[in-house]
Amino acid sequence: xxxxxxxxxxxxxxxxxxxxxxxxxxxxxxxxxxxxxxxxxxxxxxxxxxxxxxxxxxxxxxxxxxxxxxxxxxxxxxxxxxxxxxxxxxxxxxxxxxxxxxxxxxxxxxxxxxxxxxxxxxxxxxxxxxxxxxxxxxxxxxxxxxxxxxxxxxxxxxxxxxxxxxxxxxxxxxxxxxxxxxxxxxxxxxxxxxxxxxxxxxxxxxxxxxxxxxxxxxxxxxxxxxxxxxxxxxxxxxxxxxxxx
Numbered sequence: 001x002x003x004x005x006x007x008x009x010x011x012x013x014x015x016x017x018x019x020x021x022x023x024x025x026x027x028x029x030x031x032x033x034x035x036x037x038x039x040x041x042x043x044x045x046x047x048x049x050x051x052x053x054x055x056x057x058x059x060x061x062x063x064x065x066x067x068x069x070x071x072x073x074x075x076x077x078x079x080x081x082x083x084x085x086x087x088x089x090x091x092x093x094x095x096x097x098x099x100x101x102x103x104x105x106x107x108x109x110x111x112x113x114x115x116x117x118x119x120x121x122x123x124x125x126x127x128x129x130x131x132x133x134x135x136x137x138x139x140x141x142x143x144x145x146x147x148x149x150x151x152x153x154x155x156x157x158x159x160x161x162x163x164x165x166x167x168x169x170x171x172x173x174x175x176x177x178x179x180x181x182x183x184x185x186x187x188x189x190x191x192x193x194x195x196x197x198x199x200x201x202x203x204x205x206x207x208x209x210x211x212x213x214x215x216x217x218x219x220x221x222x223x224x225x226x227x228x229x230x231x232x233x234x235x236x237x238x239x240x241x242x243x244x245x
Contacts, residue, residue, distance in 0.1 A: 001045045003068060004231045006094060007031070007052035009118040011207075015225065016043055017232045022225060034061045040067075049073060049235040051093035051227070071238055073097070073231065080104075080237040082130045094227045095123050096131060101230030102203050103128040105223065110197040113226065114186060117206035119141060122189055126197075137185065140208055143178045160211055183215045190218050 002017045012031040016024040016039065019110040022142040026039050048068040050056060058074070059170050071077060073096075075089040081103050085091045096116065102111040109127060116119045116139065123134035138146065140160055148156035157174045167173030194200045204213055213222045223229070 001043055001046040002232055002235050003045045004228050005031075005048065005050045005052075005064075005232060006097075006227050007050065007056065008094065009053055013228060014039055015228045015232075016040070016045065017228075020232065020236075022228065023104075025225070027103075027227075031057070031060060033059060036060070036063055047071075047235055047239060049231050051097055051231055053092060053094065071235060073234065078238055078241070079234060079235065080241075081125065081128075083128060085133050091243065094123070095121055095134070097099065097228075097230030097234060098203075098205060098226045099125045099225045099230070100233050101124045101130045101223070102201075104229075104233055105203065105221070105240060109201050110192050110199060111201045111203060112190065112197075113188070113203045114132075114212075114220070115206040115227075116140075116207075116208040116212050118202065120182070120186070120206075121131045122193075124193065124195070124197075134153060135189065138204075139194060140178060140182060143182065144174070147174055147178070160208065162215065179215075187218050190216075190220075225245065 004014045004015045004017060012028045014026050017023045024039060028035050045068060048064050049071045051073040073093045079100060081100055086235040098113045098115055102113050103125050109128055111122040111125050118139050120139050121134060124132045126132060144157050147154045154174065157171055159175055163175035163179040164172055164177060167176040190202055202219040202220040203223050203226060207224050208222060209222055
């Protein structure tokens with residue numbers, strides 16, 4: 001069994017994998033050793049991988065390293081795909097993990113991963129084997145907060161539901177601009193990629209993927225646990241190919 005930990009901007013997601021499948025999953029706002037103890041209780045876990053967009057708590061690291069054979073994903077970690085990103089040390093760990101999983105979901109295909117979370121990221125992997133790069137854009141919450149923070153009178157809006165095209169009040173006008181604008185952005189980016197790669201597969205993931213999956217007119221493949229699956233693939237690759245004990 002493998003313990004997979006993805007520490008994001010707002011939440012930490014944890015999964016236990018057995019034979020490539022998630023058998024247990026939890027999410028936390030502030031991860032503690034007690035949380036790790038609870039989720040791993042009764043499980044015969046041997047290996048663990050941690051991906052984090054920020055510094056990892058030393059207490060968490062001490063807990064994990066004392067119990068499991070541990071990998072901290074970084075730019076030097078061996079990957080089952082070729083990484084052509086010019087600055088791999090600045091590449092988000094969640095982005096490369098999602099790209100790895102995309103390559104395994106659609107082997108031999110050109111694939112675009114759209115991760116709709118705190119930020120919206122676009123990541124391209126060609127032939128299932130070569131990661132090229134992509135784009136980063138503000139997510140829905142970030143756009144709502146920016147309008148409130150950088151203007152004098154616009155209210156903070158947080159209603160993530162389908163919005164009218166024409167808002168008849170300030171709140172709905174904000175929702176129209178943010179939500180419809182973001183949907184149009186994602187559809188436009190996908191269309192531009194498909195002009196270059198006509199057989200492109202598109203995978204939708206991230207915290208807001210459920211919303212966009214219903215709003216996008218372009219066909220996509222929903223994979224809510226793509227990053228966790230990619231991290232497990234990276235861990236298994238290191239166990240099998242790099243002789244991690």
